[in-house]
Amino acid sequence: MHSHTLSLFASGKTGKDWMDSVLPALWVELCTEFGLHCGVVVLKAEGEDSFYESASFGYGEDGFYYSFLNRGSVHWETLMTSKEPVSFPGVEFPVFGKNTNAIGIRIHAKESVGFLLVELEGKPSFSVLALLVLFAEKIGTEWERANFIHSPASQVPVSLDGAHRFFRDEISNLETAVSEFRENRIVSIFGAAGTGKKSLAKWIHQSQNPDAPILVVESLPDHFGKFEKAIFEWGKEANVGSLVFTNVQSFSLGQQQILVDWWSKSGYKGSLFLLGPTEFGQEILPEFKQLLERNSIFLPSLRLLPKGSFVRIIQSIFQELCRTQNRLGLVLSPQAEKELSGRVYQENFVELRNRILSGILTCRTQTVEVSDLEVGKVRMDLEIPDAEDLDLRRGIEALERQKILLAMRIFSGNQIRMAKALGISRGSLQYKMKQLGLM
Structure with a gap:
């Protein structure tokens, strides 16, 4: 030998x-x-x-x-x-x-x-x-x-919930809202894009009724009759669990009235979450406004958080993404941490997470530096939408993005090998990567 x-x-x-x-x-x-x-x-x-x-x-x-x-x-x-x-x-x-x-x-x-x-x-x-x-x-x-073999304490994976846990500590009326939710079965969550409204709704649901189903509705039928039938079916599906409506600011006056009537007259025994931005740019029915204000939570933007809390959130997200990308040995340099904590994120958690993920995927050493973060200009969500998310198109895109990113990691970006593993042609792979913002 x-x-x-x-x-x-x-x-x-x-x-x-x-x-x-x-x-x-x-x-x-x-x-x-x-x-x-x-x-x-x-x-x-x-x-x-x-x-x-x-x-x-x-x-x-x-x-x-x-x-x-x-x-x-x-x-x-x-x-x-x-x-x-x-x-x-x-x-x-x-x-x-x-x-x-x-x-x-x-x-x-x-x-x-x-x-x-x-x-x-x-x-x-x-x-x-x-x-x-x-x-x-x-x-x-x-x-x-x-x-x-256990990693050093500084590299122990932290659940992504840890980042949201630090964030929840900054919500002043959260404890009161959860207490009222137990009695009234309704809560409205307002915040800018990417502040984790849906994540908070799911956390409240899990903490109060963990064994019950939860159904998230991302869009509504335009036809009022179809919406009335749909909301009745969604209520049956959620049963004694939770029904979550996102983007409530886009509800028309007719849809607002249908939701108010259903909540008050249908006999639905489950819980209701209404998610939207901090300000509405359209007319709101008085009854719908009362429903929104019955038990409401306002989420702060990341830029409004104390520096210490923000840094803990960054480190928590970094450790979780390192674990999901099988790169537990990575560390975030002090300069990169400072760069991340000094930026303003218009899409909050979504934009921050994508930037960190971009750095992890780009890094060719054991330390993520500021230069590794510079490529973070595209949306690179890895997670498949939850089973209760009804948006089929978005689910398909997320699944395709996840599989392509996994192939990128396994084959170090070699598109020919990626295409063979994914079962598509190289041209189709390149088209999908451009379509999904991955190249």
Whole structure:
């Protein structure tokens, strides 16, 4: 075995350091030493239920995606549950080489966390196969160390709710409003774009009635008759749970009257949330205004928060996004933190979160600097809308954006490999990326 390969095997690095710096180089060395045509190591992402390409050899710049190993397929399940190497003959499966056969070996660490797959002409010798099995065991050991060794306290993931928790501390009448909500089953939440009105409504719902359903209505039928039927059905769907109406400032006078009448006469036993901006630019029925004012909360813009609270929010969002992007080792430089906390965000949480996410996706070191934040000029929401959100178009766009961003991370921006994995042409991928503001 080549001396450089031996030196990599003898590396004193462990856990995440070994996974990041030793594994990719050692995989190339091993594949070369064994005379393999190509090979890939696929591993579960840290803290996520997704898999990524950790190391590869021999596929060239365009790469290759094994479609028969799609997540959840029969062959995926076979490979991820087999204690023995699994053969994928080239005459039966669409492998990369023209005259090669593929061998897959599960990587295990208390559970199946990935696999390595190699292609070669003919069959592997017993010694090569045994070394690959041992190497899969080594990867599993280091993966487990990387995922179960505790991070420094400053890098412990914080739930995104932590950011909203800091924000909720700045809402002066929140406790009173929640107390009245328990009795009256209604609350109106007003605030500028992106201040978390929907997030606060869901938090109140969860804190008061966690086992009940919640339904969010983003838009209304223009026809009054259809709206009357729809609101009756929404009430039945929400049952004793919560019905949330967003953008109430856009309700016409007729829609306002229908909602007032339904709330007072329908016998609906659930709760009602009405969300809108701090100021309305149109006429409001007196009855609808009374409904809005019955129990109301006004959310401050981020620029009005005390500096200490704002910095804690920034750090909470940063840590959560690092976790979702499988980059727990990242830190936010003091200069970048100062840059983020000194800006005015017209879309508040949405704009702040997208800017931080942009920095995390752009960063090529372990520290997010001010320069990494400069590309944050597009909307890059990763989250799929909640199941109770009825806006189908927005849901489809969010899902497409999430999958494309995941492919960008897995394949380091290589559009040919991304397109193959996503099952679309490169031209379609570029069109969608432009449409979604990702390029």
